[in-house]
Every structure is written in C-alpha cells, then in structure tokens.
Amino acid sequence: DAGITQSPRHKVTETGTPVTLRCHQTENHRYMYWYRQDPGHGLRLIHYSYGVKDTDKGEVSDGYSVSRSKTEDFLLTLESATSSQTSVYFCAISGDFGTRTPEQYFGPGTRLTVT
Amino acid sequence: EDQVTQSPEALRLQEGESSSLNCSYTVSGLRGLFWYRQDPGKGPEFLFTLYSAGEEKEKERLKATLTKKESFLHITAPKPEDSATYLCAVYGQGGSEKLVFGKGTKLTVNP
Numbered sequence: 086d087a088g089i090t091q092s093p094r095h096k097v098t099e100t101g102t103p104v105t106l107r108c109h110q111t112e113n114h115r116y117m118y119w120y121r122q123d124p125g126h127g128l129r130l131i132h133y134s135y136g137v138k139d140t141d142k143g144e145v146s147d148g149y150s151v152s153r154s155k156t157e158d159f160l161l162t163l164e165s166a167t168s169s170q171t172s173v174y175f176c177a178i179s180g181d182f183g184t185r186t187p188e189q190y191f192g193p194g195t196r197l198t199v200t
Numbered sequence: 201e202d203q204v205t206q207s208p209e210a211l212r213l214q215e216g217e218s219s220s221l222n223c224s225y226t227v228s229g230l231r232g233l234f235w236y237r238q239d240p241g242k243g244p245e246f247l248f249t250l251y252s253a254g255e256e257k258e259k260e261r262l263k264a265t266l267t268k269k270e271s272f273l274h275i276t277a278p279k280p281e282d283s284a285t286y287l288c289a290v291y292g293q294g295g296s297e298k299l300v301f302g303k304g305t306k307l308t309v310n311p
C-alpha cells in the first residue's frame with residue numbers, strides 16, 4: 086500500500102467553524118490531490134499540488150483552501166464549514182508526469198459531518 | 201469537457217457467473233484511462249491503466265480492455281470477494297491536470 090495517511094479519520098463540526106484536514110505521505114511524490122466523494126457525484130477534485138508551495142484549483146474549490154509547506158504534507162482547510170461540505174474527503178498522490186500519465190494512489194479518507 | 205459514464209450502476213452476479221462492466225468516455229486526447237476498486241469505507245485502490253486503443257491488462261479474474269470510445273472491465277468466474285464498487289477515470293489533454301471519474305458500478309457477487 087502507498088504510504089498515505091489522513092487525519093482525522095472522522096470529524097463532526099458545527100456550521101461556521103474552521104476545519105483542517107491533513108494528508109501525509111511517505112512516498113516523496115511530487116503531486117498531491119484532495120477529492121470529495123458524494124453519492125450521485127462520484128469523486129471530484131477540490132485542489133491539487135504540484136510541488137511545495139505550488140497549488141491549483143480543481144472543479145469544486147469554492148469554500149476550500151490548501152497549503153503545502155513540505156513535500157510530505159498537504160492540508161485542506163474549510164475556512165467556515167457549511168452543511169454542503171459534509172462529505173468523505175480523500176487525499177491522493179502521484180509521481181511525475183513523464184511520457185505517460187501516472188496513476189494516483191488514494192488515502193483511507195476522512196468522513197466529515199457539518200451539523 | 202471530459203466525461204465518463206459507467207454502466208450498469210449496479211450488477212448482481214452469482215459466484216462463477218462472468219460479466220463485463222462498461223466505461224464510456226468523451227475526452228479531448230486520451231492520456232490515460234484508469235480503473236479502481238473501492239470497498240465500503242475505504243479509499244479507491246488502483247487496478248489498471250490503459251493508454252491506447254487495443255491495449256489490454258489482466259490481474260487475476262479481471263481484464264481491462266480499451267477502444268477509442270469505451271473501456272470494459274471483464275470479470276471471469278467472480279468470487280464473493282470481488283464485490284466492490286469499480287470506478288473508471290480518464291485523463292485528457294485538456295491541460296487541467298485532473299482525473300475525471302465516473303460514478304462507478306457497484307458489483308455484488310453472491311455465493
């Protein structure tokens with residue numbers, strides 16, 4: 086298994102509170118990604134990082150911010166959580182894009198409930 | 201915009217009953233098609249990557265094939281432990297550096 090951990094694994098929080106989810110990898114991969122998975126929508130990309138301090142938006146980035154100060158850590162922050170952000174969040178990693186697109190490896194997920 | 205449609209949404213098989221899952225895609229310049237398996241409460245597990253039409257990959261009872269418009273995941277003589285949701289994703293030349301996922305096929309194999 087790829088060395089990816091996510092913390093916390095479960096969290097319940099109230100509307101309007103800030104929340105930070107952490108993804109940690111031991112593979113020294115350059116690319117890291119945050120997805121959310123919701124019934125009827127499948128996996129959707131929130132933000133991704135292509136290096137330390139290099140990040141970009143995905144298709145559902147509103148209400149989320151990210152930071153990457155070290156290769157191994159990628160943080161996802163909900164500045165003011167809303168009920169629509171109740172979801173399961175997955176972190177993924179991949180190697181460099183050489184001549185072929187690399188596969189992504191996923192972490193175990195964080196189940197977030199916003200009440 | 202890249203799109204992925206998986207069918208059927210759910211499939212029930214008896215142990216040993218072979219079948220196929222379908223992944224139809226629309227993408228501007230395919231740079232890779234990926235198959236994942238996801239068990240309840242867990243993250244997706246990488247199975248295969250296919251890069252060009254005609255390519256095939258095999259792993260145990262699973263075989264993935266690719267044409268210019270779709271991919272099939274063939275399951276031969278499935279066992280109950282093959283029960284899971286199977287996800288298909290494509291990466292196109294659109295330049296947005298992202299995988300586009302289908303909604304998955306939930307496979308149940310009864311003993």
